[in-house]
Amino acid sequence: MRVAIAGAGLAGLACAKYLADAGHIPIVVESRDVLGGLVAAWQDEQGDWYETGLHAFFGAYPNMLQLMRELGIEDRLQWKQHTLIFNQPEKPGTYSRFDVPNIPAPFNVITSIIRNNDMLTWEQKLRFAVGLLPAVVRGQKYVEAMDRYSLLEWLQRQGVDERVSSDIFIAACKALTFINPDEVSATIPLTAINRFMQERYGSKIAFLDGSPTERLCQPIVDYFTERGGEVHLNAPLKKIRLNPDGTVKHFLIRGLNGVADWELAADIYVSAMSVDVLKVLLPQSWREIDFFAKLEGLEGVPVINVHLWFDRKLTDIDHLLFSRSELLSVYADMSNTCRAYANDERSMLELVLAPAKDWIERSEAEIVEATMQELKRLFPQHFDADHPAQLLKSKVVKTPRSVYTASPGRQANRPTQATPIENFYLAGSYTLQRYLGSMEGAVLSGKLAAEAIQQAPPVANKPLAAIAS
Ligand SMILES: Cc1cc2nc3c(=O)[nH]c(=O)nc-3n(C[C@H](O)[C@H](O)[C@H](O)COP(=O)(O)OP(=O)(O)OC[C@H]3O[C@@H](n4cnc5c(N)ncnc54)[C@H](O)[C@@H]3O)c2cc1C
Known part of the structure; x- marks a missing residue:
């Protein structure tokens, strides 16, 4: 079967991988020009990496660890x-x-x-x-x-x-x-x-040995494209078009860079987009179905990832650190924790700023300044008046809607991967699975979606080809 998947975050990619294992053909469309969604990373002009989020892996991530073993990349985890x-x-x-x-x-x-x-x-x-x-x-x-x-x-x-x-x-x-x-x-x-x-x-905590886009997402893509699957970047799902019976007829994909909108037709359709995007794209007739109406109770939480490059080493600790500060959450000196970012002379601190609702609209300069003030409180020894550590450069990545806001009562809003629509499934760390809004949750949700598709009775008479309009 051809399975169209919207979203190349870990959930969409894991879903594609397990569908390929089951002999199906996954076709992934991603709105951005980068793989990974909330684990996406980029290189700046000097070749330094910056990321959507500082990501720690745990020993209690059986599905992520199994996926990495199956891809032959488990040695990319640097256990601390x-x-x-x-x-x-x-x-x-x-x-x-x-x-x-x-x-x-x-x-x-x-x-x-x-x-x-x-x-x-x-x-x-x-x-x-x-x-x-x-x-x-x-x-x-x-x-x-x-x-x-x-x-x-x-x-x-x-x-x-x-x-x-x-x-x-x-x-x-x-x-x-x-x-x-x-x-x-x-x-x-x-x-x-x-x-x-x-x-x-x-x-037990591990860090990936490089950028998640290159070191984790790309190998998943290589795996399923070698087995006949496809990935299209810069290909946002614009509309879910329906058959008269309410099932999906095709995904309408927005054509970018001078390309016309195009239709992606398949046997089965999966949304692996964040719940905030899915809510906007839900067809009108589905909104009255209780299963989809409950999604209104889910919303992504704002978070900010701050990167600071210094002129010297601030710490030699090769681990995740819990700041216990009001402004910051966890942080790490990535020049110690991550092989591809290693530097013996200079620190690169990657810090998660949370809760971020009061900061998400502020300027990068304000965010960096507030983070520096916090660091001066945590490490006064590096910021004495005579010889303070110098900030060489900084990068701020804001995510106004990241993982679902895990407030009380939200479990009842989280949907299963199978939906009341027979040819439409959900993947994403917000869907119902036991590992919360995490990388492990995303991978498990993709796997569960693939299993649900595999177990469902065949959907008859659906179009089979991707048709350019
Ligand atoms: C700052 C930060 C720190 C984190 N730290 C950790 C950590 O230490 N450990 C951990 O386990 N987890 C961590 N997480 C959580 C983890 O990153 C997420 O739970 C996980 O990556 C979510 O994956 P997903 O595939 O469910 O969703 P997403 O990554 O959100 O993927 C959705 C994808 O859909 C795409 N998309 C959106 N709209 C469209 C459209 N119209 N058409 C096509 N595609 C579309 C998006 O671009 C994206 O690629 C962190 C997250 C953040 C933001």
């Missing part, structure tokens, strides 16, 4: 020490570590918490552990049911100390969802904790 590292704003220039020993889960994570005395007192640790018990014992079903509470509400109900929330969960929530604990559904951090508690290497 098994530890989580937090800045200590109250002791500028210092870090607090949760070192996870190499013993079976969940004892490895528990040991790392017990051993850390910088951030939590014994009483706080005990109350935290008791509060978490139902999530660990009663498992994912309990975790899903907690979607009705914000994380802050849930922590209060469990009697967990406010300091645990402010010290650990603000950092974790901002890293996972780009919003704060009073806005985020309790299901999200509890799901992550559950995975980390159940898998020995679940919380």
Whole structure:
């Protein structure tokens, strides 16, 4: 079967890969001139890479790891020490570590918490552990049911100390969802904790050895194009045209650069676009169907990725860092963490600014200035009056609508990959799967969409060729 897929983010590409494995022909259309969607990256005039987002991979990403194994590129993940590292704003220039020993889960994570005395007192640790018990014992079903509470509400109900929330969960929530604990559904951090508690290497972090566009997305494209699939960049889906029975007749693709609009006809159609774009493109007659009407409850969250190149090394830490700052979420010195960005003399900090709703409209200069002020608080030793570190250049990438906003109650709005329309499917990290709005969630959603297509009864009498109009 020919399957038309709109969107070349990880969900659309994974869907295409697994359809090719099943003997189908995926045809991917992407609106931009770059692969990867939220993992897309570009090179500047000097050849330095900058990215839509700082991306960390976790041991608890079975579908991503399997995909990379199947493509023969698993050695592109650079695994870091098994530890989580937090800045200590109250002791500028210092870090607090949760070192996870190499013993079976969940004892490895528990040991790392017990051993850390910088951030939590014994009483706080005990109350935290008791509060978490139902999530660990009663498992994912309990975790899903907690979607009705914000994380802050849930922590209060469990009697967990406010300091645990402010010290650990603000950092974790901002890293996972780009919003704060009073806005985020309790299901999200509890799901992550559950995975980390159940898998020995679940919380172990890796960085890709180069740009996700080149080192991850391109190999997926090579895989399915070698098997007859196609990718068209600069080919935005403009309209979903329907048959009289409400099924998809074809995708109308906007012709760019002097090319006329064209029709992409296939046996099956997949939207792997973000939910915000899909909502705009939904045909009128589908909007009344409850399945699609529920998408109105989902919306992408703003986030900003800041890149700062300095004239010297600011840190030799080769890991993801949790800033615990109000402005910033996680960051990393990519000159240490990523082989293709390596530099022994100069730091390139990649920092996620979140929550970003008050910053997304501001100028790049304001964003860089605010980030620098924050760094001066975190690393005063590098910005003394005599010999301060010099910023050589910066790059800001704003994403006004990124992954879906994971506020309480949103689980009920997340759609399955199969839809009520027999020849139309959904992929995307916002669709229903257990790994939230992440790279792992995107890959799993693409795989689930491909499985749903494979399992569906054949759709009869649909046109087979892409027709230029
Ligand atoms: C700053 C930042 C940091 C992140 N950090 C992490 C992390 O550390 N770990 C992690 O696991 N995840 C992280 N994520 C989340 C992760 O990047 C996403 O969950 C994942 O990449 C989403 O993939 P997707 O395919 O579902 O959607 P998208 O990547 O949004 O893909 C949708 C695609 O559809 C295309 N499209 C849109 N409109 C059209 C149209 N009309 N026609 C055709 N194509 C169209 C888009 O251009 C895009 O390529 C981060 C995200 C950001 C923004």
